[in-house]
Amino acid sequence: MTKQQNTGVKKNARKIKAHANNKESITSLNALVHGNARTRLSLVISGFGNIMYGQIIKGLLFLGFQFSVLFIFISFGMEYVSKINTLGTETMRSEYNDALDIFVNVPGDNSLKILLYSIFAVAILVVGITLQLASVKSSYATQLDVKRGKQPNSFAADLRSMLDKNLHTTLLTPPFLGVAAFTLLPIIFMILLAFTNFDRDHQPPGNLFTWVGLQNFIDVLNFGGTKGNTFFGVLGWTLVWAVFATFLNYLFGMVVALMINKKDIRLKGLWRTCFVIAIAVPGFVTLLFMRQMLSEMGTVNVILQSWGFEPVNFLRNTMNARLTVIVVNLWIGIPYTMLITSGILMNIPKDLYEASKIDGAGPLRQFRSITLPYMLAVTTPYLITQFIGNLNNFNAIFFLTQGGPPVTDYYNAGKTDLLITWLYRLTVSFGDYNIASVIGIVTFVICASISLITFNILASAKKEETFS
Amino acid sequence: MKTRNIITNTLVYFVLAVLSVIWLLPIAYLVMTSFRGESGAWLDGYVIPKEWTFGNYTKLFTDTTLFNYPRWMLNTVVVAICSCVISTFFVLFTAYSFSRLRFRMRRPLMNVVLVLGMFPGFMSVIAIYHLIKLIGLEQSLIALILIYSGGAALTYYIMKGFFDTIPRELDEAAYLDGYTKWQIFIKITLPLSRPVITYTVLTTFIAPFVDFIIASVIMKDNYNNFTIALGLFRMLERENVFRWYTAFCAGAVLISIPIAALFLIMQKNYVEGITGGSVKG
Numbered sequence: 001m002t003k004q005q006n007t008g009v010k011k012n013a014r015k016i017k018a019h020a021n022n023k024e025s026i027t028s029l030n031a032l033v034h035g036n037a038r039t040r041l042s043l044v045i046s047g048f049g050n051i052m053y054g055q056i057i058k059g060l061l062f063l064g065f066q067f068s069v070l071f072i073f074i075s076f077g078m079e080y081v082s083k084i085n086t087l088g089t090e091t092m093r094s095e096y097n098d099a100l101d102i103f104v105n106v107p108g109d110n111s112l113k114i115l116l117y118s119i120f121a122v123a124i125l126v127v128g129i130t131l132q133l134a135s136v137k138s139s140y141a142t143q144l145d146v147k148r149g150k151q152p153n154s155f156a157a158d159l160r161s162m163l164d165k166n167l168h169t170t171l172l173t174p175p176f177l178g179v180a181a182f183t184l185l186p187i188i189f190m191i192l193l194a195f196t197n198f199d200r201d202h203q204p205p206g207n208l209f210t211w212v213g214l215q216n217f218i219d220v221l222n223f224g225g226t227k228g229n230t231f232f233g234v235l236g237w238t239l240v241w242a243v244f245a246t247f248l249n250y251l252f253g254m255v256v257a258l259m260i261n262k263k264d265i266r267l268k269g270l271w272r273t274c275f276v277i278a279i280a281v282p283g284f285v286t287l288l289f290m291r292q293m294l295s296e297m298g299t300v301n302v303i304l305q306s307w308g309f310e311p312v313n314f315l316r317n318t319m320n321a322r323l324t325v326i327v328v329n330l331w332i333g334i335p336y337t338m339l340i341t342s343g344i345l346m347n348i349p350k351d352l353y354e355a356s357k358i359d360g361a362g363p364l365r366q367f368r369s370i371t372l373p374y375m376l377a378v379t380t381p382y383l384i385t386q387f388i389g390n391l392n393n394f395n396a397i398f399f400l401t402q403g404g405p406p407v408t409d410y411y412n413a414g415k416t417d418l419l420i421t422w423l424y425r426l427t428v429s430f431g432d433y434n435i436a437s438v439i440g441i442v443t444f445v446i447c448a449s450i451s452l453i454t455f456n457i458l459a460s461a462k463k464e465e466t467f468s
Numbered sequence: 469m470k471t472r473n474i475i476t477n478t479l480v481y482f483v484l485a486v487l488s489v490i491w492l493l494p495i496a497y498l499v500m501t502s503f504r505g506e507s508g509a510w511l512d513g514y515v516i517p518k519e520w521t522f523g524n525y526t527k528l529f530t531d532t533t534l535f536n537y538p539r540w541m542l543n544t545v546v547v548a549i550c551s552c553v554i555s556t557f558f559v560l561f562t563a564y565s566f567s568r569l570r571f572r573m574r575r576p577l578m579n580v581v582l583v584l585g586m587f588p589g590f591m592s593v594i595a596i597y598h599l600i601k602l603i604g605l606e607q608s609l610i611a612l613i614l615i616y617s618g619g620a621a622l623t624y625y626i627m628k629g630f631f632d633t634i635p636r637e638l639d640e641a642a643y644l645d646g647y648t649k650w651q652i653f654i655k656i657t658l659p660l661s662r663p664v665i666t667y668t669v670l671t672t673f674i675a676p677f678v679d680f681i682i683a684s685v686i687m688k689d690n691y692n693n694f695t696i697a698l699g700l701f702r703m704l705e706r707e708n709v710f711r712w713y714t715a716f717c718a719g720a721v722l723i724s725i726p727i728a729a730l731f732l733i734m735q736k737n738y739v740e741g742i743t744g745g746s747v748k749g
Contacts, residue, residue: 164649165649178620183618265481274492275491278494279731282720285723286498288700289720290494299511299515306513398680423591424590
């Protein structure tokens with residue numbers, strides 16, 4: 001508690017200090033309000049202020065960046081950005097060429113290119129604006145230095161600060177360029193696709209697609225239609241699956257861990273290794289192998305028949321397939337939980353158990369009243385990540401059942417399909433990118449709200465400090 | 469009291485033995501099938517093979533016209549090494565900045581990463597496929613490397629958790645000795661972080677071996693640039709499964725040995741990573 005108060009006081013102190021130095025703190029706003037002419041002109045001509053203060057190289061670098069951003073945006077971006085509102089009007093067509101006396105293909109617009117390059121152009125523009133503001137701020141910083149009677153920083157000193165005061169810029173630029181290119185841009189692109197009709201009938205360059213507003217969301221979230229029917233069916237099973245996969249694994253994994261760690265059980269290392277070997281083999285290998293074993297003429301059925309039983313249809317019937325994926329997932333998941341929980345179980349204070357024993361509690365009662373609450377308090381973050389991981393557990397479903405058994409009243413989905421495997425099939429096999437994007441967005445909303453809600457509950461529970 | 473204890477212990481031993489058999493049996497059966505002489509995916513009414521052979525293993529390396537297993541192995545190793553190096557640096561840089569450095573954009577950037585991480589990773593892969601097609605890198609190994617390592621910064625949490633446990637007093641002492649922040653990072657933090665670096669290197673190295681979904685979208689039908697997981701999956705498709713089923717098992721065993729070894733090595737780091745250091749014992 002005192003620690004919290006302490007940081008609170010510190011924060012306030014910092015705020016007050018920041019307020020007092022308001023003019024001195026280098027923000028874009030301050031630079032524009034309190035900057036001199038050189039600084040303000042940097043907003044138009046990047047690097048102007050730096051050059052005027054004698055920081056020639058830095059200024060020229062800023063100027064160079066400004067020119068390249070403008071060049072890229074005008075030479076290549078404008079063409080695509082100008083078509084963004086229609087996503088293209090001309091499809092590719094054949095035209096008679098008099099001079100050559102043959103039909104030639106005249107390339108038309110490509111909606112995909114227009115959308116993708118427009119996002120790219122806008123991203124470059126954002127980078128450009130950021131650099132422009134950086135130039136203004138840099139000029140303002142130098143202006144303040146000069147006012148204090150200091151020499152403007154030399155280029156060498158600036159470079160040195162990249163490894164010291166500004167180390168975060170140096171370290172974070174490469175990873176975040178990666179994130180921008182391979183996560184952020186693609187996600188923006190996919191979100192925008194959810195508002196187009198980019199489906200199996202509108203594949204560029206042969207066909208164009210265009211904006212359709214919220215139509216896809218209406219289709220997917222509409223109970224009556226085929227897509228809506230499929231969506232809610234698949235969503236329901238996804239949630240059921242995630243609940244079972246997460247909590248059964250958790251419970252049984254913990255029981256196994258408890259057994260291995262029981263006081264006078266010997267060969268603990270051996271037992272643990274038996275389970276760990278099972279998960280050390282890549283998941284897709286075991287899953288594909290299990291699918292083969294469980295198929296109609298697979299090993300399990302051969303053995304069943306040789307013992308005089310009827311063969312079982314593990315993967316072709318809705319109920320069986322659902323049970324099978326949950327059970328096989330137990331095989332994969334229990335060792336993980338066992339590994340993770342072993343160490344934490346050892347940390348439960350022993351006196352809790354001894355006290356409960358004196359009060360006459362049996363092992364079951366101890367598990368329910370001591371082990372489980374303690375573990376839940378410690379491993380909730382792990383459980384949440386597991387739950388979200390299971391909502392998106394592509395491998396377990398795809399390799400075992402491929403979503404099957406398929407049903408006719410579903411829109412290209414089967415009875416064990418999760419949202420993620422349905423999304424995979426819609427894009428890879430059918431090209432229904434618009435619907436897939438809607439599914440992706442809905443999955444995001446579900447995952448985000450689950451984590452936010454549970455972490456908030458967790459935070460409020462932490463305050464009560466039940467187990468510390 | 470004592471007899472009761474003996475009974476429960478016997479029971480526990482019994483259950484553990486049964487469970488161990490359940491967990492080891494499929495693995496043992498996989499190994500057995502990889503040595504089976506009879507081809508085909510289905511059994512002819514018996515389980516133990518009547519004919520044993522190494523042929524399934526040699527077939528992988530000799531019969532390479534349709535399924536080029538050695539080539540896939542090489543592809544996967546190349547992709548794994550490159551993406552592992554890039555990812556590890558990206559994760560190190562991000563985790564260190566967020567854990568040790570203080571700057572204005574720190575909180576906002578961490579929140580952006582949190583939100584981006586909640587989108588299904590596969591969603592962006594489709595867009596990346598088109599993006600990569602437009603710059604002419606489609607179905608290439610470079611594209612795969614870029615994708616595996618490009619978003620690495622999003623997985624900085626475990627390493628940040630580790631950095632957070634290194635006492636800040638060390639940094640401050642070094643700072644007073646005139647170290648720059650970069651020198652503190654290189655000379656103080658990195659040498660202390662060997663366990664978590666091992667963990668990151670191993671997990672990012674293993675990822676390309678076990679990933680199917682991303683590689684399948686990027687490679688489509690380019691058999692030459694397949695990774696192991698894609699190739700093995702193809703062996704079980706309807707038209708190939710009869711000829712290639714036992715070879716699939718051999719290939720699966722071969723790929724599982726190094727991965728299992730790596731996993732066993734990093735077992736401890738793995739647990740510490742997931743539980744975020746809440747395990748003291």
